[in-house]
Amino acid sequence: MTTHTLRLAVAIGSLLLAGAAQAEDSKLYLFNWTQYMDPEIITAFEEAFDVEVVENYYNSLPEMLAKLNAGGVSQYDIIVPSNYYVPRLINTGLVQKIDKAKVPNLGNVDAQFKDPSFDPGANYTVPYQWGVTGLVYNASTFKDAPKSWSLLFDPAVNASYPFSLMGDGQVSMGAACAYLGHGYDCTGMDAWREAARLLIETKHRDNFSGFSDGTPALQQLARKVTHGALSYNGDYLFYLDENPESFADIKYMIPDEGAEKWVDSMMIPAKAPHPELAHAFINFLLDAKVGAQLSNYNYYASPNAAARPYLDEVLTQPPIQPSEDDMARLHFSPSLSGEQLQIFQQLWSEVQAR
Numbered sequence: 001m002t003t004h005t006l007r008l009a010v011a012i013g014s015l016l017l018a019g020a021a022q023a024e025d026s027k028l029y030l031f032n033w034t035q036y037m038d039p040e041i042i043t044a045f046e047e048a049f050d051v052e053v054v055e056n057y058y059n060s061l062p063e064m065l066a067k068l069n070a071g072g073v074s075q076y077d078i079i080v081p082s083n084y085y086v087p088r089l090i091n092t093g094l095v096q097k098i099d100k101a102k103v104p105n106l107g108n109v110d111a112q113f114k115d116p117s118f119d120p121g122a123n124y125t126v127p128y129q130w131g132v133t134g135l136v137y138n139a140s141t142f143k144d145a146p147k148s149w150s151l152l153f154d155p156a157v158n159a160s161y162p163f164s165l166m167g168d169g170q171v172s173m174g175a176a177c178a179y180l181g182h183g184y185d186c187t188g189m190d191a192w193r194e195a196a197r198l199l200i201e202t203k204h205r206d207n208f209s210g211f212s213d214g215t216p217a218l219q220q221l222a223r224k225v226t227h228g229a230l231s232y233n234g235d236y237l238f239y240l241d242e243n244p245e246s247f248a249d250i251k252y253m254i255p256d257e258g259a260e261k262w263v264d265s266m267m268i269p270a271k272a273p274h275p276e277l278a279h280a281f282i283n284f285l286l287d288a289k290v291g292a293q294l295s296n297y298n299y300y301a302s303p304n305a306a307a308r309p310y311l312d313e314v315l316t317q318p319p320i321q322p323s324e325d326d327m328a329r330l331h332f333s334p335s336l337s338g339e340q341l342q343i344f345q346q347l348w349s350e351v352q353a354r
Helices: 009-024 039-049 059-070 082-089 104-108 167-181 189-203 214-223 233-242 275-285 290-297 305-310 339-351
Strands: 027-033 052-058 126-138 163-165 208-211 228-232 248-254 257-264
Touching: 027 275, 039 052, 039 275, 039 290, 052 059, 059 082, 082 257, 104 305, 126 214, 126 233, 126 290, 167 189, 167 228, 167 257, 167 339, 189 339, 214 228, 214 233, 214 248, 228 233, 233 248, 275 290, 290 305
Parallel strands: 027 052, 163 208, 163 228
Antiparallel strands: 126 228, 126 248, 126 257
């Protein structure tokens, strides 16, 4: 795997912020997805700012939210939620605004991420990486696999091979909505009810193995515990590169019915113990070469326009950069709030319980 060795040299543009950051404390607490950060970037930041970065991990957004509500709001300095969780974090007061004056590298952010629908004006978020939640499957099992969610939802297409769905309710409901023709980003009550019924029926099939999040789902596929699942394009390519023999038969697709495009953003919890360091770290990651190193390590697409000249070629083509046709099929998971969110959570709880 190609990475750009950075160490102290890449930090020159950020050193102006180091004094205030160091004065506050000597630790930064980062709460992030697993396999999502290059250790060399952490080392370079630690050396540049004379601090220690303490990393904690989660495998799903519900897990992240539960830990925030259980005290994490005052324990972590940076979290990395996906787009549709952003409004609920803002509306519940779990995060604070970004002090843009402390992040001079914001100018490197690509134009399409500067004013996101889930955070108008980008007052609370700074984009970290973006990607796609698609369908991964064993191509030796499904030699003529349709480019469709039917691989999971239609018993006639997969009658006997174990498969899983994602534990994140909006992702699995979105996939079911897409398969049923309602669009991945459906929000109508009738569409939700139909999707919930399909998920309950799917759960009752003998070859349904359970709910599994992105990284564990790939590991199950590699061990042939399952033969179809939902996962992320960057995770797929990462594990393919790390273990090409185990993943030789594992393929990734964006179903023609539609799938999820997501953006993960850096946010600062409302009671973060070290907000100065948090701003310094965000600015550090927005450096052009650091941004490229991050993508070259975890294989996700960079929202950093200045990083493009330094990206590995594999990141400029599918599955990381989808084709134009596939891009047109991608949608953000809708941001839900208030009564709509309550109704969705009730439906998802019913799916899990039945």
